[in-house]
Amino acid sequence: xxxxxxxxxxxxxxxxxxxxxxxxxxxxxxxxxxxxxxxxxxxxxxxxxxxxxxxxxxxxxxxxxxxxxxxxxxxxxxxxxxxxxxxxxxxxxxxxxxxxxxxxxxxxxxxxxxxxxxxxxxxxxxxxxxxxxxxxxxxxxxxxxxxxxxxxxxxxxxxxxxxxxxxxxxxxx
Numbered sequence: 001x002x003x004x005x006x007x008x009x010x011x012x013x014x015x016x017x018x019x020x021x022x023x024x025x026x027x028x029x030x031x032x033x034x035x036x037x038x039x040x041x042x043x044x045x046x047x048x049x050x051x052x053x054x055x056x057x058x059x060x061x062x063x064x065x066x067x068x069x070x071x072x073x074x075x076x077x078x079x080x081x082x083x084x085x086x087x088x089x090x091x092x093x094x095x096x097x098x099x100x101x102x103x104x105x106x107x108x109x110x111x112x113x114x115x116x117x118x119x120x121x122x123x124x125x126x127x128x129x130x131x132x133x134x135x136x137x138x139x140x141x142x143x144x145x146x147x148x149x150x151x152x153x154x155x156x157x158x159x160x161x162x163x164x165x166x167x168x169x170x171x172x173x
Contacts, residue, residue: 057084059077060080068094069094071157072090092168098118098121100154110142118154140154
């Protein structure tokens, strides 16, 4: 699932393909992720990606990432990321880890609550970056069923837009 944020920051749903850009070139990607014990995602497996020490990177759950971790988005294993050194090319950096609260009755309600939680931390972090930098946001959150079972972690990340090569080469400011 993806969602664009309107000019006032309110999320709006788009199709599963690449979301359209806003006037400033940024988009919001919101991705549901399965719970830790859920069976909704394929079993993570090593990919052909090689790290600096020449060993294959192993996918980790987004819940294993910590604020400041740099990573590549693992499209082969939803809900996972490939940790990277922030000094080597990478797609994204985790800006904030937050927890959902309240009664959220639908997957849409969970997605929208996650987008709202991430909005300000991502805006603050993006404002610290060099003037003119364009970002995509990546928000990972649990499915409603997982949320009801206690998985409430939301991961808020800034991502280099694919239009600029899709890679960062240093930690965010």
